Amino acid sequence: MQPLVLASSSPFRRQILDKLNLNYDCSSPDIDESPLDNESAIELVERLAIAKAQAIAKEHHDALIIGSDQVAVINQGIVGKPHTHTNATSQLKSASGNKITFYTGLALLNSKTGSVQSEVVPFIVHFRTLSDAMIENYLQAEQPYNCAGSFKSEGLGIALFEKLEGDDPNTLIGLPLIRLIRMLENENHQVIG
Numbered sequence: 001m002q003p004l005v006l007a008s009s010s011p012f013r014r015q016i017l018d019k020l021n022l023n024y025d026c027s028s029p030d031i032d033e034s035p036l037d038n039e040s041a042i043e044l045v046e047r048l049a050i051a052k053a054q055a056i057a058k059e060h061h062d063a064l065i066i067g068s069d070q071v072a073v074i075n076q077g078i079v080g081k082p083h084t085h086t087n088a089t090s091q092l093k094s095a096s097g098n099k100i101t102f103y104t105g106l107a108l109l110n111s112k113t114g115s116v117q118s119e120v121v122p123f124i125v126h127f128r129t130l131s132d133a134m135i136e137n138y139l140q141a142e143q144p145y146n147c148a149g150s151f152k153s154e155g156l157g158i159a160l161f162e163k164l165e166g167d168d169p170n171t172l173i174g175l176p177l178i179r180l181i182r183m184l185e186n187e188n189h190q191v192i193g
Contacts, residue, residue: 001189002112003063007056012154013068016175020191024066029055033069041078042120045069045105050118053109060111064187067107070174072149074100081146088139088150092160096130100149104171108183117183121176123166125153130160 006017009028017024029052035044053067072079074094082088102125107118138160144152151157153164153172168178181191 005063005065007052007067013175016170027056041071041073049105049107053107057111062112065109070104082150091150092135095127099126121171123171126162128162
């Protein structure tokens with residue numbers, strides 16, 4: 001089987017991919033992630049997932065390369081990583097009583113043949129109505145400043161939610177495994193014998 005490479009520096013994506021018990025390498029792509037003029041969230045994540053895989057293909061000429069990118073959308077606006085406590089507070093106040101749609105772009109590039117499979121997978125999070133105290137306590141406990149939407153669903157962030165809608169909970173964390181397994185199988189890379 002061709003070697004497998006995850007085009008990501010995200011520890012969360014590595015944890016998700018580890019669930020499949022596959023041998024793979026990681027390589028961090030260096031690309032400009034700025035949105036293009038008039039680019040939708042869906043177009044952005046698909047383009048970036050492919051671009052990340054293509055950037056890594058330059059170093060790996062006979063591999064299956066996994067690229068992934070994610071954005072959150074609330075009230076038609078893209079919500080990124082907050083990076084600061086103030087921004088995270090603002091994001092969670094906007095999310096309170098609302099829903100956030102996460103779009104995860106997934107690409108699998110066969111660097112030997114040049115073929116690319118790509119897909120955008122949505123996942124919707126419905127938030128509870130959050131008090132200022134809940135927001136502050138959560139941010140102090142988990143400090144999710146490097147997570148789009150200002151929460152970690154795999155941790156205490158689950159306490160902020162009313163309900164979740166999506167096919168694969170791994171999508172919310174940034175790597176839709178159900179779709180990835182199908183893509184790998186399309187390239188004759190079997191996950192289960």
